[in-house]
Amino acid sequence: xxxxxxxxxxxxxxxxxxxxxxxxxxxxxxxxxxxxxxxxxxxxxxxxxxxxxxxxxxxxxxxxxxxxxxxxxxxxxxxxxxxxxxxxxxxxxxxxxxxxxxxxxxxxxxxxxxxxxxxxxxxxxxxxxxxxxxxxxxxxxxxxxxxxxxxxxxxxxxxxxxxxxxxxxxxxxxxxxxxxxxxxxxxxxxxxxxxxxxxxxxxxxxxxxxxxxxxxxxxxxxxxxxxxxxxxxxxxxxxxxxxx
Amino acid sequence: xxxxxxxxxxxxxxxxxxxxxxxxxxxxxxxxxxxxxxxxxxxxxxxxxxxxxxxxxxxxxxxxxxxxxxxxxxxxxxxxxxxxxxxxxxxxxxxxxxxxxxxxxxxxxxxxxxxxxxxxxxxxxxxxxxxxxxxxxxxxxxxxxxxxxxxxxxxxxxxxxxxxxxxxxxxxxxxxxxxxxxxxxxxxxxxxxxxxxxxxxxxxxxxxxxxxxxxxxxxxxxxxxxxxxxxxxxxxxxxxxxxx
DNA sequence: CGGAGAGTTGAGAAACCTCAAAGCAGGTGG
DNA sequence: CCACCTGCTTTGAGGTTTCTCAACTCTCCG
Numbered sequence: 001x002x003x004x005x006x007x008x009x010x011x012x013x014x015x016x017x018x019x020x021x022x023x024x025x026x027x028x029x030x031x032x033x034x035x036x037x038x039x040x041x042x043x044x045x046x047x048x049x050x051x052x053x054x055x056x057x058x059x060x061x062x063x064x065x066x067x068x069x070x071x072x073x074x075x076x077x078x079x080x081x082x083x084x085x086x087x088x089x090x091x092x093x094x095x096x097x098x099x100x101x102x103x104x105x106x107x108x109x110x111x112x113x114x115x116x117x118x119x120x121x122x123x124x125x126x127x128x129x130x131x132x133x134x135x136x137x138x139x140x141x142x143x144x145x146x147x148x149x150x151x152x153x154x155x156x157x158x159x160x161x162x163x164x165x166x167x168x169x170x171x172x173x174x175x176x177x178x179x180x181x182x183x184x185x186x187x188x189x190x191x192x193x194x195x196x197x198x199x200x201x202x203x204x205x206x207x208x209x210x211x212x213x214x215x216x217x218x219x220x221x222x223x224x225x226x227x228x229x230x231x232x233x234x235x236x237x238x239x240x241x242x243x244x
Numbered sequence: 245x246x247x248x249x250x251x252x253x254x255x256x257x258x259x260x261x262x263x264x265x266x267x268x269x270x271x272x273x274x275x276x277x278x279x280x281x282x283x284x285x286x287x288x289x290x291x292x293x294x295x296x297x298x299x300x301x302x303x304x305x306x307x308x309x310x311x312x313x314x315x316x317x318x319x320x321x322x323x324x325x326x327x328x329x330x331x332x333x334x335x336x337x338x339x340x341x342x343x344x345x346x347x348x349x350x351x352x353x354x355x356x357x358x359x360x361x362x363x364x365x366x367x368x369x370x371x372x373x374x375x376x377x378x379x380x381x382x383x384x385x386x387x388x389x390x391x392x393x394x395x396x397x398x399x400x401x402x403x404x405x406x407x408x409x410x411x412x413x414x415x416x417x418x419x420x421x422x423x424x425x426x427x428x429x430x431x432x433x434x435x436x437x438x439x440x441x442x443x444x445x446x447x448x449x450x451x452x453x454x455x456x457x458x459x460x461x462x463x464x465x466x467x468x469x470x471x472x473x474x475x476x477x478x479x480x481x482x483x484x485x486x487x488x
Numbered sequence: 489c490g491g492a493g494a495g496t497t498g499a500g501a502a503a504c505c506t507c508a509a510a511g512c513a514g515g516t517g518g
Numbered sequence: 519c520c521a522c523c524t525g526c527t528t529t530g531a532g533g534t535t536t537c538t539c540a541a542c543t544c545t546c547c548g
């Protein structure tokens with residue numbers, strides 16, 4: 001749950017033609033290299049809200065970057081239980097779990113109308129062999145995803161409901177802030193059930209925690225719109241509850 | 245928590261000189277390529293039980309493979325809480341979370357006397373550019389680690405204690421079996437506290453579940469030695485408890 | 489033989505879940 | 519434009535699981 005250290009403005013300046021995603025970020029790529037990368041990334045898809053980008057089990061030959069909109073990834077257990085594994089906003093990548101198996105292990109669904117660009121593995125790997133900077137950068141991104149997942153395990157394994165939700169809100173705030181949006185006022189794109197699934201809680205617990213945060217004066221919640229009133233005290237919730 | 249699909253015998257035959265780890269596994273590398281890989285992988289380290297391979301924050305320029313022994317990885321929260329993120333046995337890789345940041349994000353400690361071989365990123369990336377098969381294979385491994393982490397999230401987010409521990413035991417059984425050891429009788433290398441931290445439970449809960457499994461006739465537990473008596477019923481515990 | 493670390497077990501407390509009812513918002517069709 | 523319907527959200531009450539605290543046992547070593 002470490003915030004992804006991406007400054008959207010850096011990103012924009014580094015990559016004006018292509019899809020404004022993590023992959024063509026700091027990298028130190030020259031114009032010619034960026035152009036080559038751009039060609040590879042040119043496959044685009046538009047999704048309506050509720051439409052799947054891919055489903056578990058389907059064939060996979062690409063990773064995806066969010067150009068516009070908001071995505072949710074989840075894994076499905078045999079017995080029907082679902083675990084949300086992540087939410088993906090502008091510039092973020094998804095589908096890195098399926099390079100290994102050539103089949104998707106997750107579902108990915110659009111939570112609002114979303115534009116996606118597609119980056120075929122084969123092209124990415126071919127390009128990486130020519131461009132060490134890109135290669136290193138791609139490895140960094142996958143590695144960061146792993147480190148991020150460890151953060152989520154820490155959250156799921158050792159935090160209480162209150163701390164989980166505070167972490168979640170602050171993480172969204174940070175990611176929106178670094179993209180130039182307000183870090184204190186934003187709209188959630190997902191349901192309470194989605195949040196609960198991601199945080200290992202039931203939707204009622206999520207709802208109760210939102211209410212408690214509101215009555216404690218930390219945030220204002222009105223349906224899906226969040227307004228962070230007292231950022232310092234919200235931050236102070238992290239690492240407070242449960243010393244074990 | 246999907247089992248890692250590695251057959252140790254395949255592995256052994258594919259890679260007789262080097263360190264018998266995942267990296268030089270199916271790959272389809274020829275002898276010359278294997279030799280080049282072998283040179284890179286030649287850095288070795290031996291650890292005594294209780295010794296750290298690396299600690300969070302220290303500089304990182306390599307990934308590591310277990311040649312012999314047993315390792316534990318964990319992330320540390322600011323307030324001292326610890327979350328075990330994985331256990332690593334013969335042939336498995338660790339340290340892939342730290343390629344991105346050049347600093348380790350985890351601690352890695354030896355749970356018994358362990359030999360490790362070190363694979364510097366730079367060498368691996370250089371070699372990958374020459375050897376597409378290795379490149380693809382390395383990406384597969386990182387990708388599988390991500391998919392595996394999603395499985396752990398599912399476990400932590402939506403399973404009850406009983407199911408978590410059953411999953412854990414079956415996962416160990418599977419990994420030991422694929423390495424030629426008995427899948428039904430084995431010794432745990434970690435404490436109840438380690439297991440609890442990995443599974444998001446307290447050590448007392450782990451202990452109680454072991455006792456319950458034993459009195460239900462599923463396994464025999466004597467300290468750290470486990471004997472699986474009724475594999476089918478142990479498997480049946482998965483996906484049974486909690487339909488939500 | 490003693491000590492330290494690890495594991496077991498019990499009792500009570502706390503956190504979270506389940507079930508249930510009611511309120512709201514947003515979209516659709518008449 | 520309104521009424522209705524559906525899906526989402528909130529809130530309460532009671533139940534379950536897991537945690538906490540504590541005492542005791544066991545095992546391994548020196």
